[in-house]
Amino acid sequence: MFQWTQKWVFALLSCLGMQNALAESTVNMPYGVTRMSHDIYNLHMITFYICCGIGVVVFSVLFYSIYKYRRSRGAKAANFHEHPGVEIIWTLIPFLILVGLAIPATIVLKDIHNTNESDLIIKITGYQWKWKYEYLDQGISFFSNLATPQIQIDDPQKTKNEWFLLEVDNPMVIPVHKKVKILLTSNDVIHDWWLPAFGVKQDAIPGYINENWIQVDTPGIYRGQCGELCGAYHGFMPIVVQVVPEEEFEQWVAAHMLNKTAVSNGRKAT
Template identity: 50%
Template sequence: MSSKSVMALVGSAALAFYSSMAFSSKYNFQEPQSVIAQDIYDQHIWALWICLAIFVGVFGVMFYSIVKHRKSVGYKAANFHHSTAVEVIWTTIPLLILVAMAYPATKTVIAMKDTSASDITIKATGYQWMWGYDYLQGEGEGISFYSKLSTPPAQMANKEPKGENYLLEVDNNLVVPVGKKIRVITTANDVLHAWWVPAFGVKQDAIPGFIRDLWFTADKPGLYRGQCAELCGKDHGFMPIVVEVLEQEKYAQWVADKQKASAAVVTTAAVGN
């Protein structure tokens, strides 16, 4: 096997090893749980490898030139003004690299903005300092609730040990079914907020008086956590987001339970009046 083949195999193995190990690093992106998040992650990793290749190439040539063309070994400095061919090459190569990186990134951005043909539409309203959710369209239509931080005050006051999901737990999770396209409309009641769940690769500002939107399709059931990502006041760090993804049968049962509870509240209120 030639040395080039060996180097190619080693490089491929290193790429696979790094890409698999990176998921477990707290300094890396969260493991992707949607198509968009996977595209973002893949492009992030490839961009880093491209940067590494450029770094090695540029500094490799620089240090080679410094060592091999130093005065102490008798090398005479070249005397020239410019080379049109070299200038064309060092302009064309970066241009091609940028186009190669921009093309998949542009496709992903366009896909991120396509909120059409959604299965369920939910409005997320930012408040100081909690989220309000209204199911506007699809299975669960009519369900509304608030979602607030549920971390015990004793933990925040350092009177109890901090839990595993310290400041990332809420009293009411946003519940969605797996494999369905979820459109989230964002707005705010008071100041700027931002709805951000990194595992789905989504982040959208919530602006008072304006409507923005995003979408995601969760790949598998589970709990996925996010936070408000726009400085919104003294308790900005205390308005987490928890998305609970359920199998379709469990989601249907959750919807039925929520609607039944809402009907009971309405009936009780009517009787009281």
């Protein structure tokens, strides 16, 4: 029943033609590459269009009145000043519109909380000012630092990289089509892991472990930033996620394991 309602609501939203309208532009929320980001995008657009509709009605009446009822055009003030009927109408109609908005919002929100049945678990820890990714089942763990050279930040004359401030040394790597559960916490102050293309934003709070999930259908490189002020270099701890086919992910894991073994062997040797 729940699933059915959900499908129906989103089929309806998609029919309204708001899907992908302004995707990938720099003036709107990205349509993204996950079901979650699509759902959020559709909610965002339907709310936006409803607001536009109400705006058109209210501003039309306002601008018509400004044009029509000016003293310089000989207008004389009318005498009415109350009408309980219209008050009730313009209380009820917005209320009903809001109920209509609340239904899909409730459904999507439930989906955000559904972190069950994940294929992979990654623990993400915020540090001032970098991210640490730990693949709990694979035993892989590494830090991800800003890769933009400092000189490009300090010197306005220097040519900047294409992904200025959105590039890291070690990106998080996840397999395509797999449900990845992320666990978020922090080592110091509150950070926030935000990746717009996935429709995911979740605070990393010291003493807490927050959950969210990602399931990407298109391989590629996706970028985001810290979303909560965390000190002087809040703007300099980007998030880069590389989504790869499953075989490639297995190879990446194997390479990391090998690397780790090599490192620990090396330690033993010395």
